[in-house]
Amino acid sequence: MSSSFSPFPLTAIFLFTAFGSYANGQTPASNAVDRAFPDQVYWGDTHVHTNLSIDAFLTGNRLLGAEEAYRFARGETITLHNGAAAKLRRPLDFLVVADHAFAMGVLLKLDLSDPLLLQTETGKALHARYQAIKETLSWSNPTDPDLVWDIWFGEQDVREPVFRRSIWDSVIDSAEEFNDPGKFTALIGYEWTSERPPESDGLKSNYHRVLIFKDGKDKVGQVLPFTRNDGKSPQELWQYMSDYQEKTGGDVLAIPHGGNVSDGKMFALTDYFGNPLSRSYAETRSAFEPLFEVTQVKGDGETHPLLSATDEFADYETWNSWENDIERRGLDKPQDAWSDEEKSKKVYEYARSALKLGLQQESKLGVNPFKFGMIGSSDAHTSLSMVDENNYGGRNTIPDERYNPERIDRSFNSAAGYAGVWAEQNTREALFAAMKRKEAYATTGPRITLRFFGGWDYQRDDAFRPDLATIGYNGGVPMGGDLTNAPAGKSPVFLIRAVKDPDGANLDRVQVVKGWHSGDGKLHEKVYDVAVSDGRDILADVKVASVGSTVDLEEASYTNQIGDPELAVVWEDPDFSAQERAFYYVRVIEIPTPRWTAYDAKFQNLKNVPEEVPMVIQERAYSSPIWYTP
Amino acid sequence: MKRIIKEPLLQFLLLGACVFAVDGFLNGDEVIADPHTIVVGRDKLYAYLQHRSNVFDTDQIDRYLSEITQDQLNVIVSEYVQEEALYREAKYLQLDQADYVTRLRLIQQLEFIARGFMDATSGDISDEAITSYYNEHNETYRVAPRVTFTHVFFSLDNRGKEEARRAAVSTLERLNGERIRFDQAPSLGDRFYFSVNYAKVEPDVIVSHFGEAMWQQINTLSPSNSRWYGPFDSLYGYHVVMLTHKEESYLPPLTEIHARVELDARRELQERQYNQTIRDIVSAYKVKLDLDTLDKGGRDTD
Numbered sequence: 053m054s055s056s057f058s059p060f061p062l063t064a065i066f067l068f069t070a071f072g073s074y075a076n077g078q079t080p081a082s083n084a085v086d087r088a089f090p091d092q093v094y095w096g097d098t099h100v101h102t103n104l105s106i107d108a109f110l111t112g113n114r115l116l117g118a119e120e121a122y123r124f125a126r127g128e129t130i131t132l133h134n135g136a137a138a139k140l141r142r143p144l145d146f147l148v149v150a151d152h153a154f155a156m157g158v159l160l161k162l163d164l165s166d167p168l169l170l171q172t173e174t175g176k177a178l179h180a181r182y183q184a185i186k187e188t189l190s191w192s193n194p195t196d197p198d199l200v201w202d203i204w205f206g207e208q209d210v211r212e213p214v215f216r217r218s219i220w221d222s223v224i225d226s227a228e229e230f231n232d233p234g235k236f237t238a239l240i241g242y243e244w245t246s247e248r249p250p251e252s253d254g255l256k257s258n259y260h261r262v263l264i265f266k267d268g269k270d271k272v273g274q275v276l277p278f279t280r281n282d283g284k285s286p287q288e289l290w291q292y293m294s295d296y297q298e299k300t301g302g303d304v305l306a307i308p309h310g311g312n313v314s315d316g317k318m319f320a321l322t323d324y325f326g327n328p329l330s331r332s333y334a335e336t337r338s339a340f341e342p343l344f345e346v347t348q349v350k351g352d353g354e355t356h357p358l359l360s361a362t363d364e365f366a367d368y369e370t371w372n373s374w375e376n377d378i379e380r381r382g383l384d385k386p387q388d389a390w391s392d393e394e395k396s397k398k399v400y401e402y403a404r405s406a407l408k409l410g411l412q413q414e415s416k417l418g419v420n421p422f423k424f425g426m427i428g429s430s431d432a433h434t435s436l437s438m439v440d441e442n443n444y445g446g447r448n449t450i451p452d453e454r455y456n457p458e459r460i461d462r463s464f465n466s467a468a469g470y471a472g473v474w475a476e477q478n479t480r481e482a483l484f485a486a487m488k489r490k491e492a493y494a495t496t497g498p499r500i501t502l503r504f505f506g507g508w509d510y511q512r513d514d515a516f517r518p519d520l521a522t523i524g525y526n527g528g529v530p531m532g533g534d535l536t537n538a539p540a541g542k543s544p545v546f547l548i549r550a551v552k553d554p555d556g557a558n559l560d561r562v563q564v565v566k567g568w569h570s571g572d573g574k575l576h577e578k579v580y581d582v583a584v585s586d587g588r589d590i591l592a593d594v595k596v597a598s599v600g601s602t603v604d605l606e607e608a609s610y611t612n613q614i615g616d617p618e619l620a621v622v623w624e625d626p627d628f629s630a631q632e633r634a635f636y637y638v639r640v641i642e643i644p645t646p647r648w649t650a651y652d653a654k655f656q657n658l659k660n661v662p663e664e665v666p667m668v669i670q671e672r673a674y675s676s677p678i679w680y681t682p
Numbered sequence: 683m684k685r686i687i688k689e690p691l692l693q694f695l696l697l698g699a700c701v702f703a704v705d706g707f708l709n710g711d712e713v714i715a716d717p718h719t720i721v722v723g724r725d726k727l728y729a730y731l732q733h734r735s736n737v738f739d740t741d742q743i744d745r746y747l748s749e750i751t752q753d754q755l756n757v758i759v760s761e762y763v764q765e766e767a768l769y770r771e772a773k774y775l776q777l778d779q780a781d782y783v784t785r786l787r788l789i790q791q792l793e794f795i796a797r798g799f800m801d802a803t804s805g806d807i808s809d810e811a812i813t814s815y816y817n818e819h820n821e822t823y824r825v826a827p828r829v830t831f832t833h834v835f836f837s838l839d840n841r842g843k844e845e846a847r848r849a850a851v852s853t854l855e856r857l858n859g860e861r862i863r864f865d866q867a868p869s870l871g872d873r874f875y876f877s878v879n880y881a882k883v884e885p886d887v888i889v890s891h892f893g894e895a896m897w898q899q900i901n902t903l904s905p906s907n908s909r910w911y912g913p914f915d916s917l918y919g920y921h922v923v924m925l926t927h928k929e930e931s932y933l934p935p936l937t938e939i940h941a942r943v944e945l946d947a948r949r950e951l952q953e954r955q956y957n958q959t960i961r962d963i964v965s966a967y968k969v970k971l972d973l974d975t976l977d978k979g980g981r982d983t984d
Contacts (some may be wrong), residue, residue, distance in 0.1 A: 551875045618875045
């Protein structure tokens, strides 16, 4: 051998690539090697409410604002209202504080007798009423119900710009304070919370969307949030978003949630005004709404057992309507007690069904209005993004705050979810761009790493290659992408790799959910098991054996003696037809683990927990789809 | 006699007595308590515990109060007394409210005032105080060790225990015997679930990805750019490791972290002053223990 060989320079280069560090989501100092694709998934919550949201304030969140939300998300200890300390086991990489636009900050400032608020006419009028009843004011016991009704249903907002500006500027300023490019991203946002005008039975439908801005203070500071007093239809919201883009040169996207409680409205085939969907509606919607928040504290919206009767995993954290909020889960109606009208509405509420409808609408309109990727987030009104089953922070401060033994009465709330985003770096620009191209996925809490690529030429062994991602990007499209024009005689092939949360449970299986639109105009769906743990067999037309369970309810514990830490496969669609529009998304299922209710029961030493309270779940991840268009 | 009865002063006195009598009748048995004495009976502790835990079941709290030890009861009584004292002080500044969260907020406001509007950067603190703070608390400034390594993985799942170990051992020999580029080494084994290269990571990441045992083993290695070590076992199989860099855990000298220590020392000083203020407020109140009701459990009172 001639020259002596020092591996050190190569060590330095190799180690300083982003492929190296897994230390709590932080990337190493330099990106010496230019990577064309994302090699790290960033974890965050796009939907947290603070004491600026009037419903959060009404349900007891008096003391925790945006600052506490960011501090908590990046790993600091926060004191709860009951005096206990709370902390995330692992920090998040990004957070969106998404307070309700209407009446943002009004109750907090009324409570503080804020001078700026009292300068406004509406503020003065509300203040006297508020001070008279403040000691008993709460969501469940308003002594001036008109005050609560007026403010909650948005007719009595404080519209004076001087006040709204002060609140919105404080939201922007705290995002700027905590935004730390490369380490922690604070994206500026808010929630637009439109519901139909209240009918005699109160809240019935749901058009809610969280808006996320790509930009910082210089652009976002030029506008105020668009509230439902400014416009109740999504079309008016999209107009506002378009105006923002034009005025500032910046960018903004909207993420709907709550399909499952929308009374058949979220993915209806008529718009807010009752008109059938048009091509331009479809263009606008799909441009501004690249993602859907499919799983959160108010239940899981992937699919419903009525809609997917043969899917054994379909009934997961199912909320049928707002009524779940008041009644215990055990009082849900059996399926044969559903009216036809109720059943038919479900079609327009759940993600899988909506993705199918989107294919149908595309063939009709030329554009798919429901072409969304999927993420999870919490919708916590506690300011705290705390959705691990063994560290669940609750939905509303009162009564769901941690350590309250009575919160098990609201067992229907779900400790979910998070958004996993494949981005080149942890910055506003990179995360926003990833969300726009739908290279993101949902989990119900666990930080499962999920790769999903679609192409025509992947080989079986690609699933085991260490450079799987490179093969994936070079040979096809990642999740959120499109395949078109199948080469003659070929079917789409998918390269999939799912890895467990290192601190979490093993995986039971990986599935591909396919939906398609056949020539006769009908919509179909099928769930394929594509990789399963413990060497079980996948046989045609035979249900895969259950993975079993290691859950010990007495101890609220489980072990990883079953399941696999990683499942990877290359799978080809055996039922492909090149003339049919289709979508494919991956669903990863973990082995059974204790639900937050089981941890509460053990920790609080609760006796007599009702039988119908679910105690065991199989958590999951849902990728964004890959679409096929002929 | 008649003259006395016609006396206006007497009539007013009688009227006044009537007013007090009516008031006493209407307002029942309200005892106007001494504002500087805090009476601690079981009923007061009910309210306190109910709101602290958001449990409103008196029976449950009754049982709890009866079952706990004297020490535990003493803690609860002290906490209640402190809260009550602060609340009464706060009342002088705000209207009395019935809402518990408002009570907490009043206390929060008083605490804020007691902190004297100081933020972490205000106030004087001497260099000696900073140094002595550092000497007392230097372990909290210890920097965790950080390691940089790459590894080759041999999966239990894929190979079984025997074969995985055998492969690890033979690969180790190869790596140390032949000239194999370190970045090609991982492909001699199985694909790992998490990362191949770990750059300047702290122990908790390694424990999470590999398990405590493997961290202990890695922690014994000396850095080398050419030598591989192992086989080490993780939760998932066997590994051979090349550790190229290690920063030992160390205690930074005061000069290196002076600003941070100063901030913390200031905070501690303020905390001490604040606690003293609270103690001063609380000690201005006398405490009367209503032992009959507190002591239903008949525990040993030492």
